Amino acid sequence: MALTNNLKPQVDLPVWEWCRFAPTASVALSAFATADDGSARHIYYISASTFYRYDTYADSWQQLATPNVAPLTTLALRYTGYRGYHGRILSAGATSVQIGGLRGNTLNGKTIRILSGSGIGQDRVLTSTGETVHDMGVITGTTTLTLADSTKKWKFNQWSGYTVGITFGTDATQYKKILYNDTTTLYIGDANLQPHDPWNNQAFAAVAPYAVPVTTAGSQAHYQILSMSYSVAAWDTTPDYRSNYTTATGGLYLISSSASAPFFTLQYYDIIHDSWQTKTCNQGLLAAALGTDCTFERLAKTGTAFLSSTATAGAARTLTDTVQTMTVDRYSNYRLLITGGTGVGQSRRIICNTATVFTLNKAWDTNPDNTSTYEIWGDYDKAFLAGGAAGAMYQYSPSNDFWMQGSSFDDGVVANIAVKMNGWEALGVTTGARIAAGVTAVNATPTAGGTGYLVGDILTCSVGGTGARVIVTAIAPTGIVSTIELVASGTVTGFTTGTGKATTGGTGSGCTIEITSIGATCLITTASASWFKTGDSVTFSGCSDGAYNAAHTILGAGSTTTFDVATSAAGSMAASNSQSTTVIVDPTKSWTVNEHVGKLVHLSVAGTAPTAQIRWITANTATTLTVATIVAGVNGTSKYAIYDSKVFGTDNQFKPANQQNWGHASGGSTTTLADSSKSWVVNSWAGYKLRIESGTGFASGIISITSNTATTLTYTTQSFTPDATTHYEIADSWGLMTAASTTTVTETATKNWTVNMWAGKRIRISGGTSPGQEVSITSNTATVLTTATLTLPDTTSTYAILGIPARGAGTQLLWIWGNTDATTKGKYVLLPRGGASNSADLYDVTTARWLYGYFFSPQAETFTTGSMYAYDGVNTIYMQKDATGRVMAYDFSTNAITTLGTIPYGHSTAIIGNRMEIIETTDGLKYLYMMRHTGSEVWRMLIFF
Missing domain, CATH: 2.40.10 (Thrombin, subunit H)
Known part of the structure; x- marks a missing residue:
């Protein structure tokens, strides 16, 4: 029930209430974090390697899991409500879903969100209907990445996506997702698959209270393989085994420094799982360890959408809504999400907008149409990092697990030939060997069952051909084989149909099988282990024989790196293009020729701290990028991102709006581009480079300007005539x-x-x-x-x-997402300079540039080590100065700073780290929480004016 606040300024003074002391004192490596809108119950607190949460209901503290990597020098901690516990769907029905979840009713009542694959874009509330233990045992071998049980005979990848839990012995209660498995080993981590599944690729961590499982007699780890089932409201589109999800139960990002390349670390804390994940930090961004102070801010999906409507049309890179009368480029660098109708679940970064048309950073997978509903949000797939005694700002994509210096356009994994499952990043293919007469099907019932076999035995048939294999899936008493399943189609041609085909291998003897069909098959070997299993649907790309470049069903998975498909191709697979020292290949793409010229490509090897190369793109085809000399990308494991060479916060040469270096054309010819809104200095752009970002003229490469008038750029003859859809930019700085x-x-x-x-x-x-x-x-x-x-x-x-000077101690990125002015809502990020400066700079999301030396009044106060900040989700940013304990309120709508109050007694030694947050009660009351510098004291104050 809402409360009426009758407190009156001057009559009622601000009161700081004492809260329960924190269990450990604040240090330079400490910070608070809570939900952006203040709606969370808990405030999370990191102090060096110790992690707690404060319960605002109970006024009490609770210890949480220790980070995998100990923070160093400086850190920032930020909450995300969009994500939570991640995984892949195991199966689903019209009103049900099975996942490798968490035990008991942990996820009961929580929301599952389909992120990719079938059913993308749907949210449903989970109602628990039970837990299934599928297998169990005692480990016989282990590493930080694997659990082995030599007594097992599993099918390849039958447990991919399930949960494995240590239920007894050393490391009990640690639960992990299974990436893939062979006959005796479960793999929970693989560096080569970090680009493909960054959310479920996590090793065992030997940090309190956990340890790495052991096989030591008397301490052996016992394990169980589990899944959980839930009922849900009816799906619009039913998810399947290719669908990925998160539970939207919340998480936290912890960024800190590292003494060696890449010189910083990023970790994600899954709140409901109470576990940390190490995320990728690409090399090439920092030349020295992150230091002084740092700040991390998400453009979160918080509050309500900035715009909601229904499209009137869609095309490959655009969405049109003729109902709108938008300000040009009002939503540049925001995110457009299709919420219903054709193309539901897809989202893209907005490059620019006219009054009625949005242009996106890359082509849609499925073009929207007049049935498509959409919403505009901040780019919730991005987060910014600033500080480190530098002026640069970097951006991280949680979806792609990649860092960038400029606005993103595309990303992927390099491959000569790629194999892809819908909703997943493609794997690389090493070889695809065709045989003319391989086994394409067998009778599930053997001709003769033999005796002495075990379930999981793999039997080889080399009658006529060589190397066909089946796996025993059921037996009768005395080991008589009851049913079998095809595992491999063969390596040498010559198979024929018929009964009584002899087999070898396994623990028994005498089993013969019936081959029911034969045909041309291709044995695929992938560049890294995969999660593919028999019956999966996969699509190939990059083959010179187009017959391969289509969807195929896996006939059998013979190992974690091999499987067979039927084919109509005349020969074995051959790649149309290959990685080289000047060419990066991704055959899954369909780029417009030369659309990426003048952008940067950031190429990294696999792993969470990968070596990297960054190059200017000089040309591109539909599937290749041409660059200056590099170490060739690794087929199937090297990850890349394409982003703007105009990095975040680049300065501009001319500040007046009518002289700036970007805009929308009003017309032109094959040798000119006119922009009637400009008043350029004559020939100020002579010799500069021009790029058409979107619309007519897109993908024209780099254009050299020969001269300009006040409103017209002149250049060498092009193949296009600019019009009102032409969005351009001149590389001025x-x-x-x-x-x-x-x-x-x-x-x-x-x-x-x-x-x-x-x-x-x-x-x-x-x-x-x-x-x-x-x-x-x-x-x-x-x-x-x-x-x-x-x-x-x-x-x-x-x-x-x-555009801005280096940040000092006492800095903080603050995205102003909820201000009351609809024309600027979500447009700005405030960044106090710190380092004893009285200034702050304002980052304009729509232009990716700074309004530097931003004025507010009064402006005599300076902010340095010890300064802390909190945003109330509307117009006000609260600022605590240094070690003074004095809190001020900056009103973004009036640009005025007023005082708010002072803590009961002074701080101790000032330290970096933001330990100030706002919590809003269910009644709408807002409390400001603060922790004392170099102390354990915590206070809160009701904000009432």
């Missing part, structure tokens, strides 16, 4: 170096800067040789930047001039 030294960066003939206009700014080496560096610019000529000392870049290196 970033690009590809034409020369470099340890103190200079040159881009000859393509820039014409005003002398020393960039003096005091910072330059970032974003790609090529020596990436990740950021130093100050001391001076510049028209084409040369003179800098502080750099590790030598070269002509493969790319750069960007940043």
Whole structure:
């Protein structure tokens, strides 16, 4: 029930209430986190490697799991409500679902969200209907990534997606998802599959209270393989074994420093599972350890959508809604989600918008139409990292488990030939060997059952051909085989149909089988282990023989890296393109030729701290990217992301809106682009590079401007005529170096800067040789930047001039997502500079640039080590200054700062880390919680003015 607040300013003074002391004192490596909208019951608290949560109902503390990786130097902790416990659907019915879940009623009443595959975009509430123990045993071998039981004879990948739990002995109560299995071993982690399944690829962690399971006599770990069943409201589209989900039960991200490359770490805490996962941190972003202070902020799916409507039409990269009268580019870099109708569940980043049309960062999988309902949110698949005594800002994608320096356009895993299951990242194929007469089916009942066999025995038939195999799936007393299943079609041709085909292998003798059909088959070997099993539907791409580039059903899975399919192809598989030192191949793509020219591709090997290369893209086909010399990508395991070479927060040369370097064309010709909204200085863009981001002229590559008038750019003859759909950008403060030294960066003939206009700014080496560096610019000529000392870049290196100075201690990213002005809601991220500065900078999400030196009043207070911040979800950001205990309220709608109150007694030694959060009660009361610096005291104050 809502309460009426009758407290009156001046009459009633702010009161700080004492809360229960924290179990451990705050240190520099400590922080608070709670839900963005303040609706959570708990406040989470990390202090070095100790993790707790404070219960705002009970005024008490509870210890939680220890992070896998101990924080170092600096950290930031942030909550996400969009995610939770992840997995894959095992099976589903019209009103039911089976998953490898958590025991008991842990997930009862929670929401399951289908993230990919069949049924994508649906949310349903789970009602528990039972738990099934499918198998059990005592381990005979173990590593941090595996559990082995030599007594078993499992089918390959029969347990993929199930939960394995240690139920007795060393490491009891640790539960993990099974990635894949062979006949005797369950695999819970595999670095090569990190790009394919980052949410369920987690090793056993030997951190309190857990340990790695052991086989030591008397301490052996006992395990069970489990699944859980639930009833749900009727599905619109029924999920299946290819569908991935999260439970939307919440999680936290913990980012910190590392002494070695990649120089930072990211971990995800699954709240309902009470477990940590190590996430990927790509090398090439930082050149030294993250230090001083850092901040991490999500563009969360919080509150209500910024816009909800129904499309009137859709195309490959656009969605049209003729009902709208939007401000141009109001929703650039927001996320568009199809919530119903055709294409439901798909989401894309918005590149730009006109009054009625959204243009997206990549093509739809299924084009929306006039049945498609949609919503506009902040880009909830992204989070920003800033700080580290630098001006750069980085972006992380939880869905793709990848870091970027600029707005994303696409990503994937490199492969010469790819095999893909709907809703999953593709695996690489090493070989596909065809035989003319392989076994395509067998009678499930043997001709003769023999004797002495066990379930799981694998029997080989080499009658006529070589290497066909079946697995025993059921036996009668005395080991007589009752049923079998095809495992492998054979390696040498020559099989014929018929009964009584002799077999070898297994524990018994005398079993003969009937081959019921034969045909051309292809034995596929994948570049890494897979989760594929008999009967799965997979699609190949990248083969020179088009007969392979289609959907196939797996006839049999003969190992974790091999399976067979029937084929109509005339020969074995051969790749149309292959990875090389200048070409990156992803055959699953269908890019427009040269759409990615001038962007960056970030190529990483597998693993959670992968080595990486970043290159400027010089050309692309539908499936390949051409770059300067690299170490060739690893087929099937190297992950890549394509993102803008204009990194986040790049400065712009001209600040007036009518002189800036981007916009929408109003017309033109094959040699001109007109923008009637501009008033450029004549020839200010002569020699600069132009790129068409979307609309007419898209994928025209890099265009050199020869001259300009106040409203028109002139360039060499192109194959298109610009119109109102043409969205363009001129590379004014970033690009590809034409020369470099340890103190200079040159881009000859393509820039014409005003002398020393960039003096005091910072330059970032974003790609090529020596990436990740950021130093100050001391001076510049028209084409040369003179800098502080750099590790030598070269002509493969790319750069960007940043708009803001380095962040100091006492900084915090704060996304203003709920402000009352609808024209700017979700548009800005505030970032106090810290380091004893009185300034803050405002990041414009729609332009990916900073409004720096942002003014608010009064502005005499400075903020440094010890400053803490909290956003109320509407217009107000609360700021606690240094170690003073004085709290101020910054009203974003009025740009004014007022005081709010002072804690009961002073802080101890000021330390970095944000330990201040807002909790809103069910009655709508808002409390500000704060922890004392270098102390255990915690207070709260009711916000009533």
